[in-house]
Amino acid sequence: MSLKINDVSKVFGGVVALSDVSFSVEPRSIFGLIGPNGAGKTTLFNIIAGVFKPTRGSIMMDGRHLENEPNYLRIDRSIARTFQNIRLFPNLTVLQNIVVGMHNKLRCAMIESLFRTSRWRAEEASARERASELLDTFGLGDRKDDIARSLPYGEQRILEITRALVTDSNVLLLDEPAAGLNNVESARLVDFIRMIRNKMGRTILLVEHDMNVVMKVCEHLVVLDHGVKIAEGEPCEIQKNKQVIEAYLGRKFADEAGS
Amino acid sequence: MTRAHGFASAARFRAPVFVLLLAAAPFFIGNDYMLHVLVLIALYSILAESLNVIVGFTGQFSLGHAGFWAIGAYVSALLMIRLGMSFWSAAVVSMAAGYVMGVLLGLPAMRLKGDYLCIVTLGFGEIVRIFATNLEVTRGPMGIPGIPMPEIGGFSFDSERSMYYLCWASALATMYVAAKMRHSRFGRALMSVRDDELAAASLGVNMTYYKVHAFGLGGMFAALAGALYASWTTFISPDVFQFSDSANIFCMMILGGLGTIAGPVLGAFLLAGLPEVLRQFAEFRLIALGLLMIILMIYRPGGILGSYDTVGAVKKVRRRKIDREVQGTNVTQNK
Ligand SMILES: Nc1ncnc2c1ncn2[C@@H]1O[C@H](COP(=O)(O)OP(=O)(O)OP(=O)(O)O)[C@@H](O)[C@H]1O
Ligand SMILES: [Mg+2]
Numbered sequence: 001m002s003l004k005i006n007d008v009s010k011v012f013g014g015v016v017a018l019s020d021v022s023f024s025v026e027p028r029s030i031f032g033l034i035g036p037n038g039a040g041k042t043t044l045f046n047i048i049a050g051v052f053k054p055t056r057g058s059i060m061m062d063g064r065h066l067e068n069e070p071n072y073l074r075i076d077r078s079i080a081r082t083f084q085n086i087r088l089f090p091n092l093t094v095l096q097n098i099v100v101g102m103h104n105k106l107r108c109a110m111i112e113s114l115f116r117t118s119r120w121r122a123e124e125a126s127a128r129e130r131a132s133e134l135l136d137t138f139g140l141g142d143r144k145d146d147i148a149r150s151l152p153y154g155e156q157r158i159l160e161i162t163r164a165l166v167t168d169s170n171v172l173l174l175d176e177p178a179a180g181l182n183n184v185e186s187a188r189l190v191d192f193i194r195m196i197r198n199k200m201g202r203t204i205l206l207v208e209h210d211m212n213v214v215m216k217v218c219e220h221l222v223v224l225d226h227g228v229k230i231a232e233g234e235p236c237e238i239q240k241n242k243q244v245i246e247a248y249l250g251r252k253f254a255d256e257a258g259s
Numbered sequence: 260m261t262r263a264h265g266f267a268s269a270a271r272f273r274a275p276v277f278v279l280l281l282a283a284a285p286f287f288i289g290n291d292y293m294l295h296v297l298v299l300i301a302l303y304s305i306l307a308e309s310l311n312v313i314v315g316f317t318g319q320f321s322l323g324h325a326g327f328w329a330i331g332a333y334v335s336a337l338l339m340i341r342l343g344m345s346f347w348s349a350a351v352v353s354m355a356a357g358y359v360m361g362v363l364l365g366l367p368a369m370r371l372k373g374d375y376l377c378i379v380t381l382g383f384g385e386i387v388r389i390f391a392t393n394l395e396v397t398r399g400p401m402g403i404p405g406i407p408m409p410e411i412g413g414f415s416f417d418s419e420r421s422m423y424y425l426c427w428a429s430a431l432a433t434m435y436v437a438a439k440m441r442h443s444r445f446g447r448a449l450m451s452v453r454d455d456e457l458a459a460a461s462l463g464v465n466m467t468y469y470k471v472h473a474f475g476l477g478g479m480f481a482a483l484a485g486a487l488y489a490s491w492t493t494f495i496s497p498d499v500f501q502f503s504d505s506a507n508i509f510c511m512m513i514l515g516g517l518g519t520i521a522g523p524v525l526g527a528f529l530l531a532g533l534p535e536v537l538r539q540f541a542e543f544r545l546i547a548l549g550l551l552m553i554i555l556m557i558y559r560p561g562g563i564l565g566s567y568d569t570v571g572a573v574k575k576v577r578r579r580k581i582d583r584e585v586q587g588t589n590v591t592q593n594k
Contacts, residue, residue: 049461070460071457071461072459072460072461072463072464072465073463074461074463075461075463076463081461083457083458083461087455087457087458088454088455088458089450089451089454089455089459090454090455091450091453091518092447092450092451092454096447096450100447100448100450100459101462103444103447103448103451103462103463104462104463106444108443108444109443109445110440110443110444110445110446113439113440113442113445113446114435114436114439114440116439120443163462164461164462167463
C-alpha cells in the first residue's frame with residue numbers, strides 16, 4: 001500500500017517535464033501534489049498510472065517496480081485514477097460506467113450471458129447492486145439509468161471518482177477533481193474525499209489548483225515547479241515557503257512575504 | 260437520457276412480434292422473388308450486425324467486411340465439395356476461419372485509428388478477393404459452381420422457403436448474441452474501449468485483447484453469412500464480394516443505428532430491400548436512396564434507431580489525433 005516515486009525524470013523531445021522527483025506516499029494519507037501550470041503534475045500522474053514510462057527513475061508499489069508494466073495492469077497493483085479532462089464512457093449509462101470499473105472482479109465469460117446461466121445472473125445482479133449502493137452514497141442514485149454524457153459537469157466529476165473507487169484500489173490518483181466546480185460542489189467534494197479516506201481507508205494522491213480544497217483536505221504536500229520538486233511538507237509549512245510563493249506569484253511577492 | 264432505456268424496453272416488447280412476423284411471412288408471400296429478397300436481407304442483416312460488433316461496439320472502422328463474407332463462403336464451399344463435409348460442419352469450420360482471420364486482421368489494425376484503419380481494412384477486403392481470383396483451389400474468376408445445400412436427416416434445404424427459415428434463424432441468433440453481449444463483461448469492455456481507450460485501460464481493460472476479439476467475432480458471424488450464401492446460391496465467384504458490398508454493409512449499419520441491435524437489420528431492410536422493391540423506378544431508386552441517406556445523416560446522425568453519438572465519434576477520431584500529438588495518450592505507445 002505504500003507508493004514510492006524514486007528519482008523520476010521525464011523528457012518529451014526537448015522538454016524536460018520532470019527531473020529527479022522523489023517522494024513517498026504514506027498509506028491512508030491525503031497527499032497533495034501542487035504546482036503552477038505546466039509543472040509536470042499530470043505527467044507524473046501518467047507515469048504513476050503507466051501511460052508513460054519514465055525516462056529515468058522508478059515507481060514502486062509495495063516494493064515492486066511498476067515502470068515497465070502496461071497501464072491496464074495498474075488496477076492489479078491497486079492504483080486507480082481520474083483524469084484532468086474528465087474521461088467517462090459518454091455513451092454508456094451511469095450504472096454501466098461503474099460496472100466497467102468492476103471489470104477485474106467479474107468472472108463470467110461472454111458465453112454465460114448468452115445462456116443466462118444462474119452464475120451470470122447472480123454476478124450481474126450483485127454488480128448492479130454494488131454499483132447502485134456506491135452511486136447512492138455519492139448522491140448519484142437517481143441518475144443510474146441516464147447516459148453519462150447527459151450529466152452536468154459536476155456530477156460527471158463525481159461519477160469519474162466513483163468509477164475509480166469501485167475498482168477497490170488502495171491508491172486513488174485524482175487529477176484536479178475540483179476544476180470547474182462551484183463552491184457548493186467543491187465543498188461536497190471535500191467531504192467525499194475525506195469520507196473516501198476515513199471510511200473506506202484509501203490513500204489519495206490529489207493534484208489540485210484550488211488552494212482552498214488543497215489546504216482543507218491535504219495532510220502532506222509536494223510542490224513541483226518546472227518539473228522540479230521545490231518543497232515538501234505540511235500545508236501550513238508550505239504556505240509560508242518562500243520558494244513556493246515565488247513559483248506561484250513571482251519573486252516580488254515572495255520578497256514581500258518574506259520581509 | 261432516458262431514451263436508451265425506453266428503446267431497450269420497447270425492443271423487449273417488439274422482438275417477439277418481429278419473430279412472429281418473420282415466421283408467418285412465407286405463408287403470405289406467394290412469389291419466390293419476394294422470398295428471395297427476404298433471404299438476401301437476412302444475410303445482409305447478419306453482415307451488418309456483425310460489422311456492428313467491430314464498429315458500433317468497439318469503435319474500430321472497418322471497410323473490408325465483404326472479405327470475411329468471402330472467406331466464409333469459400334471455406335464452406337470448398338470443404339463441402341472437396342472434403343464432402345456436411346453444410347453444418349463446414350459452416351462451423353468456416354466460422355472458426357472467420358474468427359481467426361478477424362484476429363489476424365485485428366492485430367495490425369489495433370494500432371491504427373480513423374482513416375488509416377479504413378485503408379488497412381479496405382485493403383484486407385481487396386486482398387481476399389485477389390486471392391480468390393488467383394488461387395487454384397478457388398478456381399479463380401470462374402468461381403465454384405454446384406455448392407451443396409444444407410441437409411438434415413434426409414430433409415434438404417433446397418426450397419427458397421426452407422432457406423428463408425434457415426437464414427432468418429441465423430440472423431436472429433446473431434442479433435441475440437449481439438443483444439446479450441451488451442450485458443456481459445465482454446460487451447461492456449468493448450463499449451468502454453470504444454468510448455475511451457485510456458479510461459478503459461485505467462480500469463483494467465486490456466484494449467488489445469478486446470479490439471482483436473471484436474474483429475474475431477465480427478469475422479465469425481460474417482463467415483456464417485458467407486457459408487449460408489454459398490449454399491443458397493450454389494455458386495460463388497470473386498466478383499460477388501466487392502468493395503461496394505463492404506461499403507453497402509457499412510451504410511446499412513450507419514443508417515439503421517450504429518451500436519444498436521435492431522438498427523443494422525433495419526438498415527439491411529432499407530438498403531437491400533428497397534432497391535429491389537423499387538426496381539420499376541430504375542435509376543431513380545438509387546438517387547432516391549442516396550437522398551434518403553443524406554437527409555437521414557443530417558437529421559439523425561446517430562442512425563434511425565441510434566442513440567449512440569456518431570457525430571461525437573467522428574469528433575473523437577479527431578480529438579484522439581490531437582491527444583496523441585499533444586498529450587501522448589496513445590495507450591499502446593508505452594515507450
Ligand atoms: N505528451 C506530451 N508531449 C510533449 N510534451 C508534453 C506532453 N505531456 C506534457 N508535456 C509537457 O510537459 C510539461 C508538463 O505538463 P503537465 O501536463 O504535466 O503539467 P501540469 O502540471 O499537469 O499542468 P496543469 O496544471 O496545466 O495541468 C508541459 O511543458 C507540457 O507541455
Ligand atoms: Mg495537469
